[in-house]
Amino acid sequence: MDATIVQAVLSGALIGMIYALIAAGLSLIFGLMEIVNFAHGEFLMLAMFSSFWMWELWRLDPLASLPITAALMFGVGVLTNRLLVMRVLNAPALAQIFATFGLGLFLRASAQYLWTADFRAIQDPFLSRVAGGRIALGRDVFIGVPQLVAAVIAAVAFALLGLLIRRTRLGLALQAVAEDRSTAALMGIPAGRMFDLGWGIAAACVGIAGAVLASFYYIYPSVGVTFALLAYIIVALGGFGSITGALIAGIMVGLVEIVAPLLLGIPPAYKYALVFTLYLLVVLVRPQGLFGRY
Amino acid sequence: MSGKLSVIKQLIGLLTLALIVALAGCGGAPSAQAPASPPSATTARAPAPAPAGQAPPASIKIGVIYPLSGPQAQTGNDMKAAIELALAIINQDMGDLPFALAPGTGLPNLGGAPIEVIFGDSQARADIGQSEAERLLNQGVVALYGAYNSAVTKTASSVAERAGIPFVNGASSSPDLTERGYRWFFRTSPTDLDFSRVMFAFLKDFQERQGVTLNGVALFYEDTDFGVNSATAQKRFAEEYGVPVLGEVKYRSGSAALTGEIQQLKSFNADVLLPSSYVNDAILTVKTARELGFAPQLIIAQNAGYLDNAFLETTGADAEGILSRAAYAADITQAKDLAARIDQMYQQSHDRPLTDAPARAFTGFMALAEAINRAGSTDPEAIRAALAATDIPADQLIMPWQGIKFDEKGQNSLGQAILVQRQNGAYVTVYPFEFASSEVRFPGVAWANR
Structure with a gap:
């Protein structure tokens, strides 16, 4: 096969893994509470800034600070649930939407106020120094080490998330609450704590994604917007509430974004039009998304 | 609770909001300050000229539109600081500076009235820039100034044109901006035509001088007004100078990844890359190019992102050797004492060195203020006539230009484009060779040999 296509497929799959991990958190929250977190992109932004500041202040590599970032974001998720989401849980859908949408605006504006609108980037993180920052596969195919490691970390996070939800008592409890909140409560499962946990895990996922992105992406207050838009598409494409769906749809979006313009000879300026076309086609045929339950 | 209806409602809401987010780009951040100036005093669109013999206005309001939030907020705020410095020079007595308005306070021909700037935030979006222009006109500004992004300048200046208010x-x-036949539009900076011509003139001179042969250029440009027009100009000069264009990639500004795009560029195997990008895309381009092993012999950027402070701070050593066209370079401070002094004042108030975009913002604003003073009135027609008669000599400029004088299209005909190259962490002038403070380093891409 043509080296260009091989390169495109590899790059697409790698970036798709990261999109998928960002989308996973979104999907998890929806599956659990039927609430869409419109501040998801801002969670990503917070995670990236957390990595940035730990590097800036203590020279901690984003890879080393990843567990701290994930833990911090877990806390942010729990706090968001306690202070905001629980208050609108029984409110009309519009109120729920605007609560998280407003939180997103608040976080983005606060970030600009606190840290200015400057573009930041972590200079020469550990991963970009390993093997010169890239691995050559054949003469014309390269993989960036940060992207590769990011994709591997995303894959591990997915595997752990899958195990947690399917194979542990905690996961079963989460599923039970998602299925039927009041019956689960009758069975002695504390729904409130499960919601805390769901938000915490979802935010930790996006925290991990932000930490790995920080190794090779620029960081600024509105950085989450583009990624969040892709995440909404991925969740809708994969099916609301489905973690497997998010994984597959994420990789699909990554591939379509990079491979399709190449194969079809379309200027990359229209790559998101192709992604949206894919989304429209899937939603027309399967309105619930690829793996959706509804 | 988990009824289908609520799910459907959520979905509708989701899609609507996804659309809003998509359309808003990075919108939503709070609009930057609009200093309190109740529109009550001057509710009319175009304020009435102060008739002779009447008291001069308390202040002269100018509306300035920049991307103060959103993806280019940092560049916008750097330019805002340059405008504030210009205001300080005009409104305070700084007689030791050679600018026409430095001595005395305010505008002497308008009874010493100070200039007051009302900022508008375009968020780098054409539609918001347009509505901000309308808002500023309703607040009684006598002229509009801005807006950095060519696409925003286009819509905002159309508002001024309809209202009959000067836009500088x-x-x-x-280049499009001064080709629209507008009566009220004036531009002090050189255009992408001048800037692109200098790139190809350089390629020709450089190959002759160094005895090297470069196989051709690849174009990489973002999909808004700036990138598209830059590429059009570059293609025109490539043909004129007989330089082969081996390929071009138009990409979406603000993409989450540029991997596919860079890969396509790599497949063209061109010795020279000509990117036209704003700062976020420029950072991502350099990082991605390095990771994909894409290292052309020379990168000659169409300014914008590549001369931005944030680009320099974030890319560090990777930016070494990159060339860019410019209208201003930090080493001008070695040749021009005035530039050195303004740079120093800018750093005192803003804590950052003066770079290209803020330097041009400063220069254009000083020219506008000078014209308003010469008009001696806030009447739009008088200001327009004064602008058209502008003739600022080189020694009153911080730029390496021959002066400011507008042609019949409103374009400054005395501007000059230069090429700079990043060497040892700073941009130095390398072309035209007679203005160069350093030799060109070749090949010019840092990560080529790693």
């Missing part, structure tokens, strides 16, 4: 532009480079 200091830093948008799309």
